[in-house]
Amino acid sequence: MFALLSTAGAVCCRTSSALRSGARGQEIGGDWTEPRGREARWGRAVGWHWGGVCSDVLSVVVRTHGGRLIMEVRASCLWVADHANYVAINAKAIEHVAEHMQGAVPSVEWDFEKIHFYDGGPLTAQYMLVLDAMNFCFWPDDELHYEHLARGLRNALVADPKAFDADRLQSYTGPMLRKLLNWPRELPLEEERARLLREVGSVLAKNFAGSAANLVARAKKSAVDLVELVAGNFPGFRDHTVYKGQQVFIYKRAQIFVADLWGAFKGQGIGEFKDISSITMFADYVVPAVLRAWGILEYSPCLAEKVDSQENIAPGSEEEVEIRACTITAVELLREALSNRTGEEVTSVQVDWWLWSSGIQSIKATDYHHALTVYY
Numbered sequence: 290m291f292a293l294l295s296t297a298g299a300v301c302c303r304t305s306s307a308l309r310s311g312a313r314g315q316e317i318g319g320d321w322t323e324p325r326g327r328e329a330r331w332g333r334a335v336g337w338h339w340g341g342v343c344s345d346v347l348s349v350v351v352r353t354h355g356g357r358l359i360m361e362v363r364a365s366c367l368w369v370a371d372h373a374n375y376v377a378i379n380a381k382a383i384e385h386v387a388e389h390m391q392g393a394v395p396s397v398e399w400d401f402e403k404i405h406f407y408d409g410g411p412l413t414a415q416y417m418l419v420l421d422a423m424n425f426c427f428w429p430d431d432e433l434h435y436e437h438l439a440r441g442l443r444n445a446l447v448a449d450p451k452a453f454d455a456d457r458l459q460s461y462t463g464p465m466l467r468k469l470l471n472w473p474r475e476l477p478l479e480e481e482r483a484r485l486l487r488e489v490g491s492v493l494a495k496n497f498a499g500s501a502a503n504l505v506a507r508a509k510k511s512a513v514d515l516v517e518l519v520a521g522n523f524p525g526f527r528d529h530t531v532y533k534g535q536q537v538f539i540y541k542r543a544q545i546f547v548a549d550l551w552g553a554f555k556g557q558g559i560g561e562f563k564d565i566s567s568i569t570m571f572a573d574y575v576v577p578a579v580l581r582a583w584g585i586l587e588y589s590p591c592l593a594e595k596v597d598s599q600e601n602i603a604p605g606s607e608e609e610v611e612i613r614a615c616t617i618t619a620v621e622l623l624r625e626a627l628s629n630r631t632g633e634e635v636t637s638v639q640v641d642w643w644l645w646s647s648g649i650q651s652i653k654a655t656d657y658h659h660a661l662t663v664y665y
């Protein structure tokens with residue numbers, strides 16, 4: 290894996306130092322059998338002593354980065370973490386993991402072409418946009434997950450290099466997609482996946498002469514600009530919500546599209562992004578399970594019960610938004626704690642890929658939280 294160097298945002302060191310000095314980290318205990326009112330106090334009871342720190346930090350984020358969408362992701366997720374009732378970030382566990390890793394993030398060696406299509410040119414960008422337009426919600430199927438989608442798309446494109454032309458994309462239905470992928474049964478949210486493909490086809494045709502490579506080129510090697518272009522042009526990628534009256538930005542598939550290009554092209558050519566360190570981790574359902582297993586994320590008893598019993602959690606609910614936003618915030622803090630130990634800068638992408646690849650090997654699918662959604 291290529292080394293990832295980045296300029297970690299100043300905002301995170303202030304946050305983590307506040308967390309370290311705060312009273313946070315005392316043992317979580319006590320009688321959890323009280324009614325929801327207790328839940329409502331849970332987030333604060335376990336010691337969210339950010340208080341004024343969070344609003345200071347938010348003002349730093351907004352002042353230093355203006356309203357760029359990526360910084361809205363960090364700022365809005367930080368705000369959720371500070372107002373969370375069902376999910377808490379354990380700062381001591383973050384320090385413990387950073388200590389255990391001695392600040393080093395294992396480089397993840399992706400054998401990219403083992404599952405992905407790669408030809409070093411524009412068709413790879415087309416493949417990646419198609420993949421990330423459907424890169425969500427595999428948990429309902431016991432067997433066929435993300436890797437199978439990637440391989441299915443790769444095989445389809447190798448068999449028919451015009452399969453992802455904009456006009457073809459606009460024609461796919463659920464059953465046609467299933468056939469294209471050689472999928473043995475209905476895909477989860479199959480018609481939604483086909484609808485999102487049609488959307489990609491029509492927007493590419495209308496705004497980018499049918500080519501994902503034109504979309505990428507328009508960002509002029511800026512990851513932040515590409516995320517904004519994807520979110521601005523493709524409604525299906527607009528992964529944001531409202532939490533306690535505040536808009537919260539996540540943009541998982543828009544960001545993972547950038548990272549997948551960067552990974553596929555090893556940071557060169559179509560995959561070159563001068564500001565790759567600006568993007569956050571990708572709030573999916575694997576990484577939260579890893580962070581919970583490592584004690585970094587703690588769920589309230591009622592949320593833990595729902596997740597452990599594989600009860601569906603409503604997309605956009607306070608519980609679901611808190612899981613995703615606290616995951617993004619925790620990864621930012623972990624990244625900072627790792628960097629602070631070695632002085633080596635790491636990016637959220639590198640931390641994400643390490644956590645995700647650890648999760649895929651160690652976390653059972655029954656540990657994932659279940660939200661039926663097109664966003665992750």
Ligand SMILES: Nc1nc2c(c(CN[C@H]3C=C[C@H](O)[C@@H]3O)cn2[C@@H]2O[C@H](COP(=O)(O)O)[C@@H](O)[C@H]2O)c(=O)[nH]1
Binds near residue numbers: 401434552570575
């Ligand atoms: N945070 C994060 N989430 C990621 C990925 C990846 C794969 N990354 C590519 C990068 C280079 C390699 O070539 C990999 O292919 C998939 N996912 C998410 O996981 C879920 C699928 O899980 P399961 O149902 O168990 O297959 C689903 O939401 C999917 O969107 C990642 O890196 N980070």
